[in-house]
Amino acid sequence: MANIMYWEAIQRAHDEEMARDPLVICMGEDIGVAGGTYKATKGLYEKYGPLRVMDTPISEGGFTGLGIGASFLGVRPVIEIMSVNFAWLAMDQMFNSAAKVRYMSGGQLTAPCVFRSAGGAAHQLGAQHSARMEKVFMGIAGLRVVTPSNPKQAYGLLKSAIRCDDPVFINEHELMYNMKGEVPDGEYFHPLEGSEVTRSGTDVTLFGYNISVHWCLKAAEILDKQYGISAEVIDLYSLSPLDRAGIKASVSKTHRAVIAEEDEAPVGVGAEVIALINEECFFELDAAPVRVHSALVPQPYNHTLEKAAIPDHEDVVKAVLKMFGKA
Amino acid sequence: MKIEDKQRVLREMVLHRRFEERCYQAYIERKIGGFLHLYPGQEACCNGVMEAARPGHDYVITGYRDHVHAIKCGADPREVMAELYGKETGSSKGRGGSMHIFDAAHHFMGGYALVGGPFPLAAGIAKAIQLKGGDEIAICFLGDAANNQGVFHETMNMAALWKLPVLFVCENNLYGIGTSIERSTAVVHQHKRVAAYNIPADECDGQDIEIVYEHARRAVDHVRSGNGPYFLELMTYRYRGHSMSDSRGYRSREEEELWKQRDPIFILRDRLIEDGALTMAGFEALEKETDAYIENEVIKFAEESPEPRVEDLEKYVLADRDTQLPWITGKAA
Numbered sequence: 001m002a003n004i005m006y007w008e009a010i011q012r013a014h015d016e017e018m019a020r021d022p023l024v025i026c027m028g029e030d031i032g033v034a035g036g037t038y039k040a041t042k043g044l045y046e047k048y049g050p051l052r053v054m055d056t057p058i059s060e061g062g063f064t065g066l067g068i069g070a071s072f073l074g075v076r077p078v079i080e081i082m083s084v085n086f087a088w089l090a091m092d093q094m095f096n097s098a099a100k101v102r103y104m105s106g107g108q109l110t111a112p113c114v115f116r117s118a119g120g121a122a123h124q125l126g127a128q129h130s131a132r133m134e135k136v137f138m139g140i141a142g143l144r145v146v147t148p149s150n151p152k153q154a155y156g157l158l159k160s161a162i163r164c165d166d167p168v169f170i171n172e173h174e175l176m177y178n179m180k181g182e183v184p185d186g187e188y189f190h191p192l193e194g195s196e197v198t199r200s201g202t203d204v205t206l207f208g209y210n211i212s213v214h215w216c217l218k219a220a221e222i223l224d225k226q227y228g229i230s231a232e233v234i235d236l237y238s239l240s241p242l243d244r245a246g247i248k249a250s251v252s253k254t255h256r257a258v259i260a261e262e263d264e265a266p267v268g269v270g271a272e273v274i275a276l277i278n279e280e281c282f283f284e285l286d287a288a289p290v291r292v293h294s295a296l297v298p299q300p301y302n303h304t305l306e307k308a309a310i311p312d313h314e315d316v317v318k319a320v321l322k323m324f325g326k327a
Numbered sequence: 328m329k330i331e332d333k334q335r336v337l338r339e340m341v342l343h344r345r346f347e348e349r350c351y352q353a354y355i356e357r358k359i360g361g362f363l364h365l366y367p368g369q370e371a372c373c374n375g376v377m378e379a380a381r382p383g384h385d386y387v388i389t390g391y392r393d394h395v396h397a398i399k400c401g402a403d404p405r406e407v408m409a410e411l412y413g414k415e416t417g418s419s420k421g422r423g424g425s426m427h428i429f430d431a432a433h434h435f436m437g438g439y440a441l442v443g444g445p446f447p448l449a450a451g452i453a454k455a456i457q458l459k460g461g462d463e464i465a466i467c468f469l470g471d472a473a474n475n476q477g478v479f480h481e482t483m484n485m486a487a488l489w490k491l492p493v494l495f496v497c498e499n500n501l502y503g504i505g506t507s508i509e510r511s512t513a514v515v516h517q518h519k520r521v522a523a524y525n526i527p528a529d530e531c532d533g534q535d536i537e538i539v540y541e542h543a544r545r546a547v548d549h550v551r552s553g554n555g556p557y558f559l560e561l562m563t564y565r566y567r568g569h570s571m572s573d574s575r576g577y578r579s580r581e582e583e584e585l586w587k588q589r590d591p592i593f594i595l596r597d598r599l600i601e602d603g604a605l606t607m608a609g610f611e612a613l614e615k616e617t618d619a620y621i622e623n624e625v626i627k628f629a630e631e632s633p634e635p636r637v638e639d640l641e642k643y644v645l646a647d648r649d650t651q652l653p654w655i656t657g658k659a660a
Contacts, residue, residue, distance in 0.1 A: 023458065054489075059481035059485065061447070062446075062447045062450075062477075062484070065448055066454060070454045074455070075455045092444065093447065101437070103643045104419060104423040104424075104429070105422075105427065105429035106417070107642070109431055163654050191657030191658075
């Protein structure tokens with residue numbers, strides 16, 4: 001096990017896959033000569049050259065479509081959208097071309113491409129650089145959506161996404177690139193479907209994904225130490241498809257659910273997980289499931305307002321205490 | 328063009344014309360649903376360019392007016408008609424419809440229904456050819472109105488920057504749906520627009536197949552020789568409306584008549600008659616023979632083919648699960 005950063009894990013996955021298969025390429029803004037805004041492609045340009053590590057013009061719709069077109073002929077492009085906010089400009093190609101081509105061609109063509117993007121609110125980046133957009137991607141037929149919460153997942157999910165024949169959107173987080181964690185020394189493929197029990201518990205299930213897994217873990221610690229509540233933490237690294245069986249199993253055990261998401265609440269992961277709980281195990285519930293989420297505002301620049309807009313572990317603790325009648 | 332090639336292409340163009348007219352009829356009879364965009368009037372564009380290229384070898388991509396391009400690449404007209412009928416035997420197994428004809432085996436990479444959407448896909452196909460080192464080229468057929476999309480400019484820039492082997496064919500039929508080019512586009516001559524990206528470009532009559540062929544030959548040679556992209560504008564006209572719901576109230580009947588006097592099939596027919604390689608009776612027999620083929624083979628096949636099974640509704644959304652298990656479950660060898 002190597003203790004490496006999230007960006008190093010992503011870089012390693014790129015490097016291994018590019019060394020293995022000459023048709024694996026990567027493309028995006030500043031990913032080559034400049035080494036990538038978050039260093040996720042550092043050193044690859046020097047190693048694999050400009051034909052396979054493509055510094056693109058700032059044309060998200062254009063270069064995303066170009067990568068998708070190349071994938072029709074078996075090229076496996078890893079397309080970096082520097083910030084998920086810019087993905088709006090590429091969504092026509094992602095949704096109308098990549099996600100639908102297999103279906104509308106009756107299985108003749110497929111788009112085995114990977115879209116990687118840094119999402120999430122960082123520090124005072126304002127309304128147009130702070131979007132959380134996983135909820136937009138997870139409702140699209142033909143597109144897989146995964147979101148790594150640690151370096152091991154970042155490495156293993158990218159490896160699996162490159163090998164998979166389906167288009168995969170990988171939702172990363174601006175604040176997590178320097179997070180350290182254990183990554184296996186040998187080659188490792190993280191499953192593209194499912195969920196992980198990150199912490200086992202009996203009284204309530206805290207569902208998180210990406211950065212909110214860490215709020216849930218911190219909250220579980222506090223709930224255990226200060227309030228004697230045993231919380232289970234489930235990491236929903238796959239947002240599309242969601243792990244129906246895993247969600248059902250945990251809620252059937254704990255009978256209570258809190259979903260923590262950095263996205264705004266209307267139409268999102270929380271809403272979808274609660275719908276699944278209703279469908280799968282409504283009569284197992286001892287309390288109405290609760291969402292912890294951001295305020296429905298364009299992200300404010302002001303530090304205090306920004307903090308007020310986004311939840312953290314304290315909000316998860318509060319939600320659980322309220323559910324148990326302790327707040 | 329050689330006489331025998333002209334004779335063959337005339338047969339093909341008559342098939343293309345009669346196929347589309349038969350689609351019109353089937354649509355009226357409600358055998359075909361959805362949107363239907365027909366090609367009559369523009370036949371010399373697709374045929375002239377593809378005669379200069381290598382159908383089935385070069386990769387072709389286009390918009391939603393795509394039946395004829397698919398057939399020209401090698402798609403079976405019966406399967407294209409079955410697709411329009413929504414049948415399991417259709418070229419896209421009934422999942423695509425008129426706007427989404429595909430024939431990957433013949434390198435027809437599909438019809439797409441977002442105006443301008445195929446531009447970057449075509450450049451990507453060319454990028455894949457470049458990476459793999461093949462001698463194919465990518466050919467992107469789109470209408471003039473697509474050039475007003477942002478991805479047109481983004482794609483021209485990248486195609487020129489990376490010297491991608493892609494030929495952009497602009498079939499300028501003067502209307503974007505129901506808005507004339509003068510009313511929608513600041514620069515009417517489309518080939519001038521790519522000068523901004525240092526892409527060589529050319530414009531010619533799109534009704535006379537021999538003219539199209541000569542210009543396309545230079546274009547194809549340029550791209551295949553590794554000189555990067557090329558833009559060819561063909562001046563043409565669609566006889567019918569944009570789609571079936573269009574009553575053509577935005578243009579005059581006089582204008583339509585003027586263009587019909589320059590019909591691409593009649594131009595080629597008359598030239599072959601002049602050359603002594605065809606008689607009017609021979610042409611009329613060809614039309615009859617074509618209609619009989621369409622009725623007895625194409626329509627019959629579409630009519631008699633089975634519907635897709637409802638149990639297969641979700642088939643083709645994602646790749647076959649069994650083949651993807653190592654990545655879905657993480658249990659890779």
